[in-house]
Amino acid sequence: MTADYSADEMMTVAAARQLRDGTACFVGIGLPSTAANLARVTHAPNLVLIYESGCLGAKPDRLPLSIGDGVLADTADAVVSVPEVFNYWLQPGRIDVGFLGAAQLDRYGNINTTVIGGDYTDPKVRLPGAGGAPEIAASCGEVVVIVRQSLRTFIDRVDFVTSLGYGAGPGDRARLGLRGGGPKTVITDLGVLEADPVSCELTLTRLHPGVTVDQVRAATGWPLAVADELATNEPPTADELAILRALEATKQAVPS
């Protein structure tokens, strides 16, 4: 039986599946938070969710609208200060996975969430900025990015490097002394890209059902590398969809 689902739902489910049980995950708000919570209530009950507001091991029963929702503090193993979450928990490399969104992304997984167009002091569009992302991208064991794929987001050269991926290519992270592994996986509404171990270039390795390579190429602002053996993701199961939709519904409800 195949359920009807949207491209966004497929993306969120694919991202949730990427998170392994028992790992510690630094979660950004929005799509990463939705996917991480879906993972925790499906295949990864021991996933440790860490929010930059200082909530370690949050177990929310509804989706938080912000990284500081009361439900995160109420359900956390520990609530620590913001300096502590960055200095004691993130900086030494205690966190396995950093889970980020992006406004722009390039072939080496460098992320822009700062400005688009014009120059820095006179941009066409001013975005929110860095938040916790530069250090999450630097220090977590690996980074998973979740972002909708289009020519607007997947561009040849990001207008501003807010969070470093692999820089200009192989060796850059080591040269800069970054300890984390970088953006190994990028999950989009079309498929999954993984950083090539040698070239560091994001390479299409999996397609969502019904998506063609040409579609992905058309939504990518550089000549896309494609794996020799391309896999297709399983569509969301009925269970995954039901749980995801129930979670999404809690975001709309007024908390009690």
Added chain:
Amino acid sequence: MAKLVSLADGVAELVRDGDTVALEGFTHLIPFAAGHEIIRQRRRELTLVRMTPDVIYDQLIGAGCARRLVFSWGGNPGVGSLHRFRDAVQNSWPVPLELEEHSHAGMANRYVAGASGLPFAVLRGYTGTDLPRHTTNIRPIDCPFTGETLTAVPALRPDVTVVHAQRADRAGNVQMWGITGVQKEAVLAAERSLVTVEEIVDELDPVPGQVILPGWAVTAVAHVPDGAHPSYTQGYSVRDNDFYRAWDAISRERASFQDWIARHVLDAEVPA
């Protein structure tokens, strides 16, 4: 010992034109009522400092209180962009806004250095990003022991920090709990501080996870029930998510923003 004051008197006395002002609160305990009082008293030329300039700073910026913003993430959490912040950066409305931009880790460490009486903080941060090219306050520093290159950022020392907390006693000892963010460091880093509280009580009963700011480390305390709305105060109120969503439309156009500020802030009745 902290003075117990009215909100209007506290802002009048402690927040001055041209000051560097930090309003902190990480989603939780955001001192909205105090921000509105700063708008009502028409403070100008402020350097506003805040890790997450969200709706409260959108209001202060749109009302023309700020000339400079020191920050690490400016958005409407869970909703989208800040339209007044964008209008100020992209179109200099109502006045030009200078930016000094950091990451959360950098800002948090800058407050720690300020609270610690140190000139700067050191961290593993910003490496390989474009931020140091635009923010001159981010510099490399070599460890004198290992030679490793790290990042230095200067201490933050606000003229005044404003925070909201659950309770204070009559001696001005302040008690807060839940997500307490960077408020302790921001208060201790500042020359002066104003804390708004939900309740003034005779005795501060201990609460798990509490942070206490001793009265002698705080300048003034004002009793402002619901002073964090539309943010929330754990144990007293819940976050008004509908308002955060509504702000997107209210703030999108200059006219609707000015109308809202006039009706809900400038002409609002203020309890004495």
